Amino acid sequence: MEVGSMQRQWVQYIKSWLGEGTLDSQYLQLLQLQDESNPTFVSEVVTLFFEDTEELLNKLSLALSQPSVDFKKIDDHVHQLKGSSSSIGALRVKNACIAFRNVCEQQSAEGCLRCLQQVQQEFYCVKEKLSYLFALEKRILNAGGSIPMDLGS
Amino acid sequence: MESCYCIEPQWPADELLKKYQYISDFFIALAYFSIPLELIYFVKKSAVFPYRWVLVQFGAFIVLCGATHLINLWTFSMHSRTVAIVMTISKVLTAVVSCATALMLVHIIPDLLSVKTRELFLKNKAAELDREMGLIRTQEETGRHVRMLTHEIRSTLDRHTILKTTLIELGRTLALEECALWMPTRTGLELQLSYTLHQQNPVGFTVPINLPVISQVFSSNRAVKISPNCPVARLRPLAGSYVPGEVVAVRVPLLHLSNFQINDWPELSTKRFALMVLMLPSDSARQWRFHELELVEVVADQVAVALSHAAILEESMRARDLLMEQNVALDLARREAETAIRARNDFLAVMNHEMRTPMHAVIALSSLLQETELTPEQRLMVETILKSSNLLATLINDVLDLSRLEDGSLQLDIGTFNLHAVFKEVLNLIKPVALVKKLSLTLHLGHDLPAYAIGDEKRLMQAILNVVGNAVKFSKEGSISITAIVAKSETFREFRVQDFLPVPSDSHFYLCVQVKDAGSGISPQEIPKLFTKFAQTQTVATRNSSCSGLGLAICKRFVNLMEGQIWLESEGLGKGCTATFIVKLGIADQSNESKLPFTSKINENNINASFPGLKVLVMDENGVSRSVTKGLLVRLGCEVTTAGSVEEFLRVVSQEHRVVFMDICTPGVDGYELTIRIREKFAKSHERPLMVVLTGNSDKVTKESCLRVGMDGLILKPVSIDKMRSVLSELIERRVLFETS
Numbered sequence: 001m002e003v004g005s006m007q008r009q010w011v012q013y014i015k016s017w018l019g020e021g022t023l024d025s026q027y028l029q030l031l032q033l034q035d036e037s038n039p040t041f042v043s044e045v046v047t048l049f050f051e052d053t054e055e056l057l058n059k060l061s062l063a064l065s066q067p068s069v070d071f072k073k074i075d076d077h078v079h080q081l082k083g084s085s086s087s088i089g090a091l092r093v094k095n096a097c098i099a100f101r102n103v104c105e106q107q108s109a110e111g112c113l114r115c116l117q118q119v120q121q122e123f124y125c126v127k128e129k130l131s132y133l134f135a136l137e138k139r140i141l142n143a144g145g146s147i148p149m150d151l152g153s
Numbered sequence: 154m155e156s157c158y159c160i161e162p163q164w165p166a167d168e169l170l171k172k173y174q175y176i177s178d179f180f181i182a183l184a185y186f187s188i189p190l191e192l193i194y195f196v197k198k199s200a201v202f203p204y205r206w207v208l209v210q211f212g213a214f215i216v217l218c219g220a221t222h223l224i225n226l227w228t229f230s231m232h233s234r235t236v237a238i239v240m241t242i243s244k245v246l247t248a249v250v251s252c253a254t255a256l257m258l259v260h261i262i263p264d265l266l267s268v269k270t271r272e273l274f275l276k277n278k279a280a281e282l283d284r285e286m287g288l289i290r291t292q293e294e295t296g297r298h299v300r301m302l303t304h305e306i307r308s309t310l311d312r313h314t315i316l317k318t319t320l321i322e323l324g325r326t327l328a329l330e331e332c333a334l335w336m337p338t339r340t341g342l343e344l345q346l347s348y349t350l351h352q353q354n355p356v357g358f359t360v361p362i363n364l365p366v367i368s369q370v371f372s373s374n375r376a377v378k379i380s381p382n383c384p385v386a387r388l389r390p391l392a393g394s395y396v397p398g399e400v401v402a403v404r405v406p407l408l409h410l411s412n413f414q415i416n417d418w419p420e421l422s423t424k425r426f427a428l429m430v431l432m433l434p435s436d437s438a439r440q441w442r443f444h445e446l447e448l449v450e451v452v453a454d455q456v457a458v459a460l461s462h463a464a465i466l467e468e469s470m471r472a473r474d475l476l477m478e479q480n481v482a483l484d485l486a487r488r489e490a491e492t493a494i495r496a497r498n499d500f501l502a503v504m505n506h507e508m509r510t511p512m513h514a515v516i517a518l519s520s521l522l523q524e525t526e527l528t529p530e531q532r533l534m535v536e537t538i539l540k541s542s543n544l545l546a547t548l549i550n551d552v553l554d555l556s557r558l559e560d561g562s563l564q565l566d567i568g569t570f571n572l573h574a575v576f577k578e579v580l581n582l583i584k585p586v587a588l589v590k591k592l593s594l595t596l597h598l599g600h601d602l603p604a605y606a607i608g609d610e611k612r613l614m615q616a617i618l619n620v621v622g623n624a625v626k627f628s629k630e631g632s633i634s635i636t637a638i639v640a641k642s643e644t645f646r647e648f649r650v651q652d653f654l655p656v657p658s659d660s661h662f663y664l665c666v667q668v669k670d671a672g673s674g675i676s677p678q679e680i681p682k683l684f685t686k687f688a689q690t691q692t693v694a695t696r697n698s699s700c701s702g703l704g705l706a707i708c709k710r711f712v713n714l715m716e717g718q719i720w721l722e723s724e725g726l727g728k729g730c731t732a733t734f735i736v737k738l739g740i741a742d743q744s745n746e747s748k749l750p751f752t753s754k755i756n757e758n759n760i761n762a763s764f765p766g767l768k769v770l771v772m773d774e775n776g777v778s779r780s781v782t783k784g785l786l787v788r789l790g791c792e793v794t795t796a797g798s799v800e801e802f803l804r805v806v807s808q809e810h811r812v813v814f815m816d817i818c819t820p821g822v823d824g825y826e827l828t829i830r831i832r833e834k835f836a837k838s839h840e841r842p843l844m845v846v847l848t849g850n851s852d853k854v855t856k857e858s859c860l861r862v863g864m865d866g867l868i869l870k871p872v873s874i875d876k877m878r879s880v881l882s883e884l885i886e887r888r889v890l891f892e893t894s
Binding site for chain 1: 510513514517518521774775776777778780781782784785787788816870871873874
């Protein structure tokens, strides 16, 4: 596949994800911060996000599997997750976290489990998409092209 | 005496006579001798006897008489001359003494007699005094009873106890047969038997108050004797033949607090009396004494006072209970109001966040888009989108900060702006809508209208847009004309504006904007309601509009903040409407202020106003957002150090860092405490780094707490690169920044 079409594909993906709400404008902000001096900024941050989130999700499932559920701790974790996902621009993950926090306030264990599943689902979804995107970026770079700076064309 | 030698033979009967004489003389002598002895004996016994020497005289007289009679005994037979001489002497002495005594007695006997009369007199007097003493004692006792009664009556504040006690004590003190109290009924036309001494449950019969006997009692403040047969006194069923005791009735004034006027006392101005009836025991022939009547009157007065005290107490208790109830109700209402306010604030806080997010997305995207390669038409479109969305963002902010508007804490963002351009913008924004509705829009700017002015551009634009928008909304056809002129004093007189006569000065002028439309108009009754928020006008024509009426309310507040007035006039339904407002604006120098609206926060010149080498420290527990913030700052050319925890932050922070960014919305990070510790660490304020807080909370409380603790700035997340750029430049310039939107 030649560079131009790959770049176009990249743009399409981002646009469609923006449109469907998987990502929000924050992601674009991140893209802005990436330039020649800092070419892998976005992927670094996103990878960090993936690792952090995995850890948080594990902690959450552990906390929810306890006989007496510590809702405060769960709330803390979800707050962290919400913060990270909003910094990245993972809109759906962030919304799922917000819903999770509300259920947490009601102190319902089944509700929390359901929310956790929801969050996991959204997270894996976004992870898959972004991983694919990074793979595409790598291919573009390998082919000698550059990642588009704007979504204009 | 010559002795006679011729002795006559004595009769034999003379012997008998002689014998008897002899014996009598003997006894006489004996008695005569014993009398003085007795006298002496008894006088010696009695201590007092004033006439001693009279006694002596009398004694002498008696002794001599006795002696005479004794000596007489010897003269019955032949006796010698000595005897005769002794006899003679004694007789002479006796004669002398008895004459003396007789003379003396003439003086003494009247004296003795008068002593007797005095004695009798004194005895009478003593008896009388005894009687009076008895009376006084009874009176004193009665007086004591009064005191005790009064004490009993006044020692309680319960009405019933007072009255019952009165009756009981009176009954006891005066030994009454029956005692009753008649109280006036509510209507005041009858007296009802309320309390009696002996019958436990008064039957409750009533007598009309107009009876002459009752009027007689009520008209005087003394106790009045009444007939036992009158209706008030007939308390006991008549039982055969008995003579009822005397009955006395007295009035008891029923006082109210208002009666205790110093000037009327003791003339009572009340008309309400109760009647107390007292009956002496029947068949006792006892009479009402004066002191008893006085007692009754005194008691009646005391009872009146005691009753009024009780009444006052009852009133005050009732008032207190009422107050307590009201207090409770008020407290509840206050708590409910507080809950409502808190609920509203919570709602606003949540909506705040939710509504800002998409807005930021739109604004960010459009601003990004602006920085890309665009054709001129595209650029124009994008700019319009940006302006509209900025306007929308401001509008959202204002709606959500309605509480701030109401508090009066909203402040205008004063700046210099292009006045003509504002109107042109409005026109551009409204034109498409007007075209669709086939309405024609005309704008007329006064020739002396300055090109530039000082004021809050955004909000002025908002106000104009609101008014024009309403005009467009409520017109189905016709034309809309917008006129903007500088208001002069003549204009003010033209408009019937109450109390609004501002004077333009050298630094200020008044902008008068009038928007006329030929639309559906407003009925005169609706006009006052227009500016109240959320009030819908219910006319048929406007029912289709789905505005909540908030616009005009906000508009009015802005206009007021700009020290102006806004009003609407309409001749009626279907006759169009004219909206006019006047605001105060500052006169601007015609220096090179060529900024276009909406770019005051963002530098049009797209240079990366970078901050080379600016050392900053970022503290954020969340790794991802830490990296993002770092990326932002790196992009702007700063030298960024990061800290992932409070301890690390405190370890790393040093004088070299000019700005520190702290994320305090993670739980467990007490940003406030952190600020205090940093302030402690750097004693001199110019060595201290500027402290900026990154947070998602935009409410007043957070901002105030930050201010209080000594933060230099507050930025709302999410932060776009432009925002960060402008924030940093403002911070460096002014050393303080508080983002409020």
